[in-house]
Amino acid sequence: MVPNDRVLKQVVCDESTGVLSAAQANSLVHVSCSTVHPDTSRELAALHEANGLRFVGAPIFARADGVARRLASFCVGGKDGAVQSALPVLEANCGAGGVFRFGEDAGAGNVVKLAGNFMIASAIESCAEALSLAEKSGLEREAVMSMLHSTIFDCLIYRGYGDRVAQRCHHPGEPLVGPGFQLDLGLKDVTLALDVAAKVQAPMPVASLLRDRFLGATARGRGHMDWSAIGLSVSEDAGVDVSESLALPPKKRKLAAGGAETREVA
Amino acid sequence: MVPNDRVLKQVVCDESTGVLSAAQANSLVHVSCSTVHPDTSRELAALHEANGLRFVGAPIFARADGVARRLASFCVGGKDGAVQSALPVLEANCGAGGVFRFGEDAGAGNVVKLAGNFMIASAIESCAEALSLAEKSGLEREAVMSMLHSTIFDCLIYRGYGDRVAQRCHHPGEPLVGPGFQLDLGLKDVTLALDVAAKVQAPMPVASLLRDRFLGATARGRGHMDWSAIGLSVSEDAGVDVSESLALPPKKRKLAAGGAETREVA
Numbered sequence: 354m355v356p357n358d359r360v361l362k363q364v365v366c367d368e369s370t371g372v373l374s375a376a377q378a379n380s381l382v383h384v385s386c387s388t389v390h391p392d393t394s395r396e397l398a399a400l401h402e403a404n405g406l407r408f409v410g411a412p413i414f415a416r417a418d419g420v421a422r423r424l425a426s427f428c429v430g431g432k433d434g435a436v437q438s439a440l441p442v443l444e445a446n447c448g449a450g451g452v453f454r455f456g457e458d459a460g461a462g463n464v465v466k467l468a469g470n471f472m473i474a475s476a477i478e479s480c481a482e483a484l485s486l487a488e489k490s491g492l493e494r495e496a497v498m499s500m501l502h503s504t505i506f507d508c509l510i511y512r513g514y515g516d517r518v519a520q521r522c523h524h525p526g527e528p529l530v531g532p533g534f535q536l537d538l539g540l541k542d543v544t545l546a547l548d549v550a551a552k553v554q555a556p557m558p559v560a561s562l563l564r565d566r567f568l569g570a571t572a573r574g575r576g577h578m579d580w581s582a583i584g585l586s587v588s589e590d591a592g593v594d595v596s597e598s599l600a601l602p603p604k605k606r607k608l609a610a611g612g613a614e615t616r617e618v619a
Numbered sequence: 620m621v622p623n624d625r626v627l628k629q630v631v632c633d634e635s636t637g638v639l640s641a642a643q644a645n646s647l648v649h650v651s652c653s654t655v656h657p658d659t660s661r662e663l664a665a666l667h668e669a670n671g672l673r674f675v676g677a678p679i680f681a682r683a684d685g686v687a688r689r690l691a692s693f694c695v696g697g698k699d700g701a702v703q704s705a706l707p708v709l710e711a712n713c714g715a716g717g718v719f720r721f722g723e724d725a726g727a728g729n730v731v732k733l734a735g736n737f738m739i740a741s742a743i744e745s746c747a748e749a750l751s752l753a754e755k756s757g758l759e760r761e762a763v764m765s766m767l768h769s770t771i772f773d774c775l776i777y778r779g780y781g782d783r784v785a786q787r788c789h790h791p792g793e794p795l796v797g798p799g800f801q802l803d804l805g806l807k808d809v810t811l812a813l814d815v816a817a818k819v820q821a822p823m824p825v826a827s828l829l830r831d832r833f834l835g836a837t838a839r840g841r842g843h844m845d846w847s848a849i850g851l852s853v854s855e856d857a858g859v860d861v862s863e864s865l866a867l868p869p870k871k872r873k874l875a876a877g878g879a880e881t882r883e884v885a
Contacts, residue, residue: 391756414771426770453766455758464756465763468749469771475748475825479741482823483734486812489819490657490730492721497731500719504692505680505735508774546752553755555857557748558828559741591821 354413357541358389365397373404382407384439386427388470388538390545391460392552394430398459407435410459411443412466416532426451428469430461467546474539474563474580476510480518481584485591494519514581521598523575523582530579539580540567620679623807624655631663639670648673650705652693654736654804656811657726658818660696664725673701676725677709678732682798692717694735696727733812740809740829740846742776746784747850751857760785780847787864789841789848796845805846806833 355361365372365383372383383401385394385408394410401408408431415425425447429436436454443452455461480498487497498519502511516522517529525533543564550557566583575582585595621627631638631649638649649667651660651674660676667674674697681691691713695702702720709718721727746764753763764785768777782788783795791799809830816823832849841848851861 426766428766451770453762455762458757461756461758464753464758465766468752468763469767471752472745472749472767472772475741475745479738479745479825482741482821482825483738485821486734486737486816486819486823487730489821490727490815491724492727492730496719496721497734500692500694500731501735501738504717505775506738508777509771511774549756550752553752555748555751555755556853557752559745559748559825562824562828587822 354386356387356538358393361385361387361389361393362397365400373400373406380405380407380438382409382435382438384409384411384442386411386413388412388466388542388545389463391458391463391467391549394460394463395458398431407432407438408459409435409439410462411439412462413446414466414469415446416534418531420446423447424451426453428462428465429454430456430458430463432457432459464549467542467549470539470542471546471557471560471563473510473514474543474567474583475559477514477518477581477583478559478563478566478587480511480515481587484519484584485587485593488588488593489591517579517581518584521585521588521595523579523585523598525577525579530581533579535576536567536570536578536580536582537576539583540564540571540576543567620652622653622804624659627651627653627655627659628663631666639666639672646671646673646704648675648701648704650675650677650708652677652679654678654732654808654811655729657724657729657733657815660726660729661724664697673698673704674725675701675705676728677705678728679712680732680735681712682800684797686712689713690717692719694728694731695720696722696724696729698723698725730815733808733815736805736808737812737823737826737829739776739780740805740833740849741825743780743784743847743849744825744829744832744853746777746781747853750785750850751853751859754854754859755857783845783847784850787851787854787861789845789851789864791843791845796847799845801842802833802836802844802846802848803842805849806830806837806842809833 355364368374383406398408410430411427413425413427419425423446427443427447429452455465484494484497488494498515502515522529524530543560547560547564566586569586570583585598588595621630634640649672664674676696677693679691679693685691689712693709693713695718721731750760750763754760764781768781788795790796809826813826813830832852835852836849854861
């Protein structure tokens with residue numbers, strides 16, 4: 354996995370070190386798990402084919418510790434033969450149930466990944482708004498979130514990000530956050546989703562709103578924090594002082610008894 | 620449960636038939652499970668107290684079939700003694716794990732219920748936008764949703780509403796929808812949330828966007844449909860023809876093999 358489209362293209366196309374230049378073996382399969390623009394995967398698939406190689410776009414939902422526990426999910430697009438060749442590698446990271454195929458379009462998996470990351474960001478925002486309503490009505494943020502993610506929103510995304518937003522715990526390295534998913538990358542992914550949305554003419558008003566959220570957070574110097582830190586802006590907009598959440602070093606922060614979410618995504 | 624604040628006030632205050640006029644028994648406890656403005660609960664709690672009665676605000680997350688299976692969740696606000704008296708009635712519908720207390724403020728449970736319903740509506744909208752991006756990129760809506768709600772969004776709300784949005788299945792009575800939750804009531808709840816938000820000064824930009832979504836759907840005559848029907852507007856905005864989903868009678872619609880979601884919320 355590489356962080357963005359530019360790096361991926363370089364990894365493939367660099368004249369001296371690129372995949373295309375190095376690989377002489379016919380029918381080699383390049384499985385690309387990065388979160389990039391679907392058109393990048395489509396271009397690269399064509400380039401591979403022109404060079405006698407094969408390309409599978411297989412972006413992954415999982416954090417490093419999730420991969421280690423074989424809990425990843427792959428969104429796969431690519432030609433049948435190439436995907437068949439790639440399956441053993443993919444299934445080594447997730448078991449047979451973690452590979453989801455979306456047809457022969459090499460960019461299809463990237464669309465699903467961008468759609469999913471948009472949905473995660475949207476869930477973070479809606480948790481933050483709901484908790485702001487609750488907190489300013491005199492309720493305890495943690496108690497409200499705990500009720501919601503143990504009942505109707507009892508899934509990974511709401512349990513993990515819900516508690517972080519409730520406790521305003523967004524520093525990578527804190528037990529509740531773990532390695533985190535960098536806010537700068539969240540901005541990149543929402544921007545990619547909106548770029549595809551413009552191209553295929555699919556208005557996404559919440560995604561547009563989220564892009565402004567991410568831009569505002571990076572403008573405040575939070576690009577290195579976990580992307581759940583967009584929740585801080587929601588609190589600030591409601592006149593809540595979040596300086597403690599920003600300033601204190603991770604080890605001094607209040608943390609839930611349960612510790613870190615062990616399976617993490619995006 | 621009654622549908623709105625006006626009816627609840629009438630049930631309590633009507634001079635000839637109201638709870639306050641009829642109940643002579645001292646210390647009677649009125650457990651109000653309706654989704655209303657928290658201030659309505661606070662006013663009614665004071666009125667009950669002035670008349671020697673007690674009031675508990677205990678809005679419920681569950682549909683009729685969920686209650687029948689004792690799967691409800693109650694968000695409870697009210698004075699300790701009154702809540703203790705109400706517990707046997709509440710737990711009869713949900714077991715001990717389904718009662719969530721949020722302090723002595725009689726309106727606290729209403730805040731949580733409005734926050735939760737806002738989060739459901741937000742999830743519906745984000746599913747609809749994500750699937751619009753996917754569909755217009757050439758992917759199958761059902762396959763994308765199935766992958767997402769079986770992995771990172773594996774919870775009640777995304778499983779139930781996700782498939783409805785994917786299949787554009789929003790008519791009450793259809794197996795995938797069941798009795799449904801009326802779109803008009805969704806508009807009421809988002810409006811209540813925004814009213815509280817304005818009062819406590821908690822900006823909720825996604826809630827504002829959702830109100831416009833609900834207004835647009837009611838303007839198109841969809842107030843009687845399930846509130847997931849706001850997803851139709853997302854498709855229409857992307858130039859997708861949804862006339863089939865609007866016109867066909869429920870029994871002729873394509874349905875998932877799994878049939879109805881059995882536990883339903885809001």
